[in-house]
Amino acid sequence: MTTMTSNPAETAKKVPVTVAYGDGIGPEIMDATLRIIEAAGAQLDLERIEIGEAVYNKGLQSGIEPSAWDSLRRTKVFLKAPITTPQGGGFKSLNVTVRKTLGMYANVRPCASLYPFVATKHPNMDLVIVRENEEDVYGGIEYRQTNQVAEALKLTSRPGSKRIIRYAFEYARANKRKKVTCFTKDNIMKITDGLFHRTFEEIALEYPELEHEHWIVDIGAAKMADTPEVFDVIVMPNLYGDVLSDVAAQITGSVGLAGSANIGDHCSMFEAIHGSAPRRAGQNMANPSGLLHGAILMLVHIGQGKAAESTHNAWLKTIEDGVHTYDIYKEGVSKQKVGTREFADAVIARIGQRPQQLKPVEYLDEIKMSLMMRPAGKPPMKVRVGIDIFIDRRDGNPDQIAEMMQRFGVEGTKLTVISNRGTKVWPNGNPDTYWSDHWQCRFEGDGEGIFTQEHAIALLQAAARAGFDVIKTEGLYTFNGERGFSLAQGQ
Ligand code: NAD
Numbered sequence: 001m002t003t004m005t006s007n008p009a010e011t012a013k014k015v016p017v018t019v020a021y022g023d024g025i026g027p028e029i030m031d032a033t034l035r036i037i038e039a040a041g042a043q044l045d046l047e048r049i050e051i052g053e054a055v056y057n058k059g060l061q062s063g064i065e066p067s068a069w070d071s072l073r074r075t076k077v078f079l080k081a082p083i084t085t086p087q088g089g090g091f092k093s094l095n096v097t098v099r100k101t102l103g104m105y106a107n108v109r110p111c112a113s114l115y116p117f118v119a120t121k122h123p124n125m126d127l128v129i130v131r132e133n134e135e136d137v138y139g140g141i142e143y144r145q146t147n148q149v150a151e152a153l154k155l156t157s158r159p160g161s162k163r164i165i166r167y168a169f170e171y172a173r174a175n176k177r178k179k180v181t182c183f184t185k186d187n188i189m190k191i192t193d194g195l196f197h198r199t200f201e202e203i204a205l206e207y208p209e210l211e212h213e214h215w216i217v218d219i220g221a222a223k224m225a226d227t228p229e230v231f232d233v234i235v236m237p238n239l240y241g242d243v244l245s246d247v248a249a250q251i252t253g254s255v256g257l258a259g260s261a262n263i264g265d266h267c268s269m270f271e272a273i274h275g276s277a278p279r280r281a282g283q284n285m286a287n288p289s290g291l292l293h294g295a296i297l298m299l300v301h302i303g304q305g306k307a308a309e310s311t312h313n314a315w316l317k318t319i320e321d322g323v324h325t326y327d328i329y330k331e332g333v334s335k336q337k338v339g340t341r342e343f344a345d346a347v348i349a350r351i352g353q354r355p356q357q358l359k360p361v362e363y364l365d366e367i368k369m370s371l372m373m374r375p376a377g378k379p380p381m382k383v384r385v386g387i388d389i390f391i392d393r394r395d396g397n398p399d400q401i402a403e404m405m406q407r408f409g410v411e412g413t414k415l416t417v418i419s420n421r422g423t424k425v426w427p428n429g430n431p432d433t434y435w436s437d438h439w440q441c442r443f444e445g446d447g448e449g450i451f452t453q454e455h456a457i458a459l460l461q462a463a464a465r466a467g468f469d470v471i472k473t474e475g476l477y478t479f480n481g482e483r484g485f486s487l488a489q490g491q
Contacts, residue, residue, distance in 0.1 A: 003461045009174070011296055013042055013043045014043045014044060014045040014078065015043060015045065015302045015304070016044075016045045016047060016074065016075040016077070016078055017044045017045065017046055017047070017075055017077045017078070017298070017301075018046075018047045018049055018068075018072050018074075018075045018077065018078045018079070018301075019034070019046050019047070019048055019049070019073045019078075019079045019080075019081075020048070020049050020050070020051040020067070020068075020078070020079075020080045020081060020083075021048070021081050022051065022052050022053070022080065022081030022082050022083045022276060023053045023054075023081075023083045023084040023085075023276045023278070023281075024082065024084055024139055024275070024276025024277050024278040024280070024281040025081075025082070025276060025277045025281050025285075025286035025340075026052075026081030026082050026083065026276055027081070027482075028282070028284065028286055028340045028341075029081060029272070029286050029287075029288035029290075029291045029292075029340060029344060029448075030079075030081040030291060031344075032291075032292070032340050032341065032343065032344035033079075033288050033291045033292045033294075033295050033344075034046070034295075035344050035346045035348065036288075036292060036295075036311055036314075036315075036344050036348055036351075037292075037295050037296075037299065037307060037311055037356070039351050040099065040307045040308075040310040040311040040314065040351050041294075041304075041306065041307040041310060041476060042299055042304055042307040042311075043304060045305070047071045047074075047075055048069035049064075049065065049067075049071050049072075050065055050068065051063055051064045051065075051068065051080070051083055051094060052083030052084060052094070052276075053083065053084045053086065056085075056086050056091055056166040057086075061091055061092055062092050062094065062097050063083065063085075063091065063092070063094040063097070064094055064097065064098070064458070066387065067360070069101075072098075072102065072264075072267055073102075073267070076266055076267045076268070077267070077268055077270075077298060077301070077302060078098070078267065078268065078269040078270065079269075079270050079291075079294065079295055079298055080098075080269055080270065080271045081271070081272075081274060081276075081291060082271065082274060082275045082276040082277075082291075083276055084275075084276045084278055095262075096382045098262075098269055099133060099134075099262050099269070101457055102264050102266065102267040102269075103134070103264040103265060103266060103267070103317075104133055104134075104163060104262035104263060104264035104266060104267065104268060104269060105132065105133050105134050105160065105163055105167075105263070105265075106130060106131070106132070106133055106163075106164055106167045106261075106262070106263040107129075107130070107132075107133045107241065107245070107260060107261070107262050107263075108128060108129070108130055108131075108171065108260060108261040108262075108263060108297065109125075109128065109129045109131070109245045109248070109258060109259075109260040109261075110128045110247065110258070110259075110293070110297075111125065111126075111127055111128070111129065111228075111245075111248040111249050111251075111252045111258060111274065112125060112126040112127075112252060112254055113125040113126070113252045114252070114253065114254075114257070114316075114319055114358060115253070117319050117320055117322070117324075117328075117333060117358070118252075118253040118254050118257070118319070118328050118331065118463075119253050119330065119333075119384060120251065120252055120253030121251065122227075122228050122229060122251055122252070122376055124229040125228040125229050125252055125384075126229070126359075127224075127228055127231045127232060127233070127234060127248060127250065128171065128175075128177070128233045128234070129234050129236070129241060129244060129245040129248055130164065130167060130168040130171060130233060130234065130235040130236075130241075131164075131235075131236060131237075131238060131240075131241025131242065132160065132161070132162060132164040132196075132235075132236070132237050132238045132241060133164075133238060133239070133241075133262060134238070135155055135156055135157060135160045135161075135238060136154055136155070136156065136192075136237045136238035136239050137152050137154045138238045138239070138240055139153060139154040140152075141155070141156050143472075145390065145392065145438060145472065146392040146436070146437040146438045146469040146471065147392075147394070147435050147437055148437045148438065149421065149437065149438035150324075154189070154192050155192075156192040156193070156195050156196055156237065158195060158199060161195055161196045161199040162199055162203065164235060165182070165196075165199055165200050165203045165235055165248040167263065168180050168233055168235035169203060169204070169206070169207045169210060171208075171233060172207070172210050172232065172233045173207060173210065173238075174187075174364060175300075175363070176362070177210070177232045177233050178210065178211060178231045178232055179210060179211040179212065179213065179231070179232040179233065180204070180210055180211075180212050180234075180235060181212070181213050181214070181215060181220070181231055181233070181234045181235070182196070182197060182200040182212070182213075182214045182215075182231070182234075182235050182236065183214075183215055183216075183217040183220040183221070183234060183235075183240055183244070183372075184196050184197045184214070184216070184217060184236065184237060184240075185216060185217050185218070185240075186216075187216055190486065191484065191485070191486060193237065196237055197214055197453045199373035200212070200214065200235070201214070203229075217236065217240045217244075220234075220243055221243075221247070222241070223439075224244065224247070224248065225247060225251060225296045228248065229252060237489055243313050245260075246273075249273060254327070255272050255273065255274065256272075256287055256289070256290055256327050256328075257274055257287070257289045257293065257328070258272070258290055258293060259271065259273065259291065259292070259293025259294035259295070259296065259297055260272075260273050260294060260297070261294070261298070261301065262296040263301070268298075268301055268302070270294040270295060270297050270298040270432045271291065271294045272289075272290025272291040272293070272294055273290060274290050278441045283339075284339035284340050284341055285325065285326055285340065286325070286327035286340050287312075287326075287327050287328065287340070287341055287343070288344060289315065289325075289339055292311065292315060292347075295311070296308045296311055296312050297361075299311070300363050305363035305364045306363070308363045309361060310351050310352065310361070311347075311351075312361045313353065313355060313360050313361060313373040314347050314348070314350040314351045314352070314353060315347050315415035316354075316355035316358045316360065316361070317344070317350045317353045317354065317355045317356075318350055319345045319354045319355075319358070320345045320356065320357055320358050321333030321335065321346075321350075322334045322336060323336045323338055323342075323343065323346040324336070324337060324338070324343075325337070325338060325339070325340065325343050327462070331359070337404075378391075380479040380480040381479070381480055381481075382477050382478070382479055382484075383450075383477060383478050384450075384451055384452065384456075384475060384476070384477055385444055385445060385451050385455065385477060385478055386413075386416070386442060386443050386445065386451050386475075386476035387442075387443050387451075387455075387456040387459060387473055387474070387475060387476060388440050388441065388442050388443075388461065388473060388474040388476060388485075389440075389441045389442075389443065389460065389463055389468075389470055389473050390438065390439065390440050390441070390470070390471050390472045390473065390474075391439045391441060391463070391468045391469055391470055391471060392437055392438065392439075392469040392471050393437060393439055393468070394437045395470065396435055396437065396439055397435075398418050398425040398426035398429050398435070398439075399426060401418060401426070401439060401441065402415060402426045402427070404417055404466055404468075405441060405443075405463070405466075407466070408459060408462035408463070408466070409462070410443075410455060410458045410459050410462055411446075412445060412446055412448060412449050412451070412455055413443045413444070413445060413446060413451065413455050413458075414443065414444060414445075414446045414461060415441060415442070415443055416442050416443065416444045417442045417444050417487075417488055417491055418440065418441050418442070419439075419442075419488035419489075419491070420434075420435050420436055420438065420439055420440070421434065421436055421438060422440075422486075422488060422489055423488060423489045423490055424488040424489060424490035424491045425439075430490070438471075440488070442476070442488075443455075443456075443459050444476065455475070456475070460473065
């Protein structure tokens with residue numbers, strides 16, 4: 001364990017932090033980062049753990065020593081340098097393992113341009129992407145159900161949506177941001193993305209001082225790439241956030257300068273967004289700015305906003321003074337090309353200074369994230385109204401399938417629609433629609449009584465007796481009378 005200051009009076013305020021120096025350029029940029037934040041007054045008790053190549057090479061497929069989890073659970077804060085992921089099969093992504101194991105539900109990535117010191121088409125860009133980190137298609141639940149068709153499950157929960165959206169609003173409030181924007185595709189995914197969007201509108205009401213807006217992700221993304229300066233904080237489901245946070249970092253001018261935070265209720269992880277750049281390792285060349293930004297996010301998170309502010313402003317002044325590492329050095333703009341150590345020295349020499357041309361940052365010392373989940377209201381009334389039976393049928397014809405199914409004779413039920421990859425093909429299908437071997441056959445109550453689980457089982461037995469290859473079923477429910485399933489396109 002390394003202590004960052006030796007003054008006993010300050011020791012009480014020190015916050016335990018787990019650090020990993022990583023692989024490639026990791027040790028150099030971690031050393032530079034820690035020197036800078038210490039000089040800026042960070043009060044940390046560091047616990048070092050091993051991750052990455054050396055651990056993978058010991059045969060541990062997760063890339064992390066079992067004992068390292070104890071440190072992470074104890075300190076709850078992880079500053080991580082990049083690691084080298086071994087090529088070839090079998091090895092698990094350390095980031096995904098840590099994120100999922102420790103429930104880090106929010107990924108936060110500030111993306112600000114440094115014009116005119118780093119070339120960009122967007123001189124006034126200063127936005128923060130808040131990406132949901134655990135749900136959506138990232139459960140990785142996939143099936144190949146027929147010869148022709150595979151599926152991935154997209155799961156969106158109300159508590160998961162509430163938590164990330166509340167985090168985005170709290171982040172905006174704490175960082176004096178003015179607007180929170182939500183991106184979804186709820187014109188198509190009305191139930192999953194619709195839930196995320198609806199939750200956004202509900203939570204926004206609790207933050208009347210913040211402007212809020214929603215964009216469909218396609219036009220929102222196009223707008224973000226064209227006029228990023230109109231956005232402030234953008235919150236989005238996992239997949240869109242994964243793609244667009246890289247786009248946002250790239251269009252600031254240099255993806256190598258960005259840091260990111262993975263926030264959980266119990267444990268949080270901070271890092272650069274770039275990798276271990278093995279070809280630059282050990283040459284005192286790498287730019288430590290990405291990891292330094294990760295460390296700034298960490299300091300804000302642990303309530304050391306003043307140290308974060310001194311670090312960030314000294315860094316901005318260094319960039320503004322033209323002291324640049326090779327990756328951003330540009331003849332005519334830069335004044336001095338420096339190595340990793342010298343860059344850190346230059347930032348340290350400017351602690352206490354503020355940038356003149358770039359906008360200085362201001363961080364509060366204490367952020368109160370009131371992220372506690374509010375008790376949920378009364379659960380809605382859930383009523384079973386039918387079943388979708390999915391079948392694999394190669395030489396299918398919707399009219400034939402419908403005819404065979406209408407012969408099932410399960411009293412109280414009726415076949416209402418057949419669709420193929422989401423498009424209605426019966427009744428009154430369009431002859432131009434392509435039929436794959438994957439059919440969704442919907443049975444609902446006949447309107448006379450309630451559709452029960454026994455009806456569903458009887459239908460499955462009838463399907464088996466008729467020789468259908470049933471590949472899966474989905475229950476159809478209403479919640480307080482609201483339909484909890486999508487209609488087929490064309491229905
Ligand atoms: P990379 O980000 O390491 O490098 C891409 C390019 O950017 C290279 O040209 C590199 O020299 C340059 N670069 C990156 N960081 C720099 C810095 N701080 N200063 C100056 N130049 C920098 O991506 P890669 O080459 O695709 O991956 C290398 C290794 O890193 C792989 O093993 C990959 O799996 C791993 N990786 C790890 C993480 C992580 O730990 N979070 C993230 C991405 C990649």
